[in-house]
Each structure stands twice: as C-alpha cells, then as structure tokens.
Amino acid sequence: MPSTRDTWVWYGLAALFVLPPGCMALSRLSMDLFISSGSAGEASLGTFLGAFALTVLASWASVLFSLLLTVGLFLDSRQLRRTDGDWSPTPLYALAGIVHGVxxxxxAAFAVSVPVVGYYLYRRRTRDTTAR
Structure with missing residues (x-):
C-alpha cells in the first residue's frame, strides 16, 4: 500500500497532467465567444473584453501548469530513483512535461505527451513502495 506522501504526490501530478488540456479547451471556447461577441456590436463590449481576458489567462495557465508538471516529474522521478522500489524511473520523463507544454x-504534441505521462502515472500508482 502506498504511503500518504506517495498518494498525494500522485494526485498532484495527475492534476497537473489534466489541467493543461482543460485550460486549452477553455481557451478555445472563450476564443469562440470573443470572436462572436466582437461581431455583435458595441452593446457586448463587456463580454468582448471578458472573453479576451479569459482566453489569455487560460492560455497562460496552461503553460504554467505544464511547467509545474515538468518540474514535478523531474523531482518525483529523481526521488523514486533514490528509494528502494521495484521501479526507478529516469528523470528524462520530465521531457514529456516539456512536450506537454508545447x-x-x-x-498535436498532446498525442506524444499524454501516453508517456499517462504511463508514468500508471507505473507510479502501481509501484511497490514497501521497504526491502
């Protein structure tokens, strides 16, 4: 059974894995709203500016979460290599976090990063953490 720390690290990495695509979907939807409200006239100026702000914020949030995922993957894989377990991942998994940021x-970069980071999270979750 994984320790409490292992469980929280896994949940943190899983959240950082899901947030960038979610932010990009939100950015895409707000961009559609931005474009449609721009053609509606002056009456929807607030919607126009709000949609623009949401588009920019969601795009930058996606980049930020991807950077945090990259750092998290690197630090977690380095920590797992130091422990005595049945799986010691390479810190090169952090490159998948960079691709996730791209x-x-x-x-199209998600087609590469999602399976790699998903595999890392799967192995991380099923890893034997008992002391030997």
Missing part, C-alpha cells in the same frame, strides 16, 4: 500551443 501542447499548449500545438495540440
């Missing part, structure tokens, strides 16, 4: 701009 997915904030180029959605």
């Amino acid at each position: 997915g904030s701009t180029l959605l």
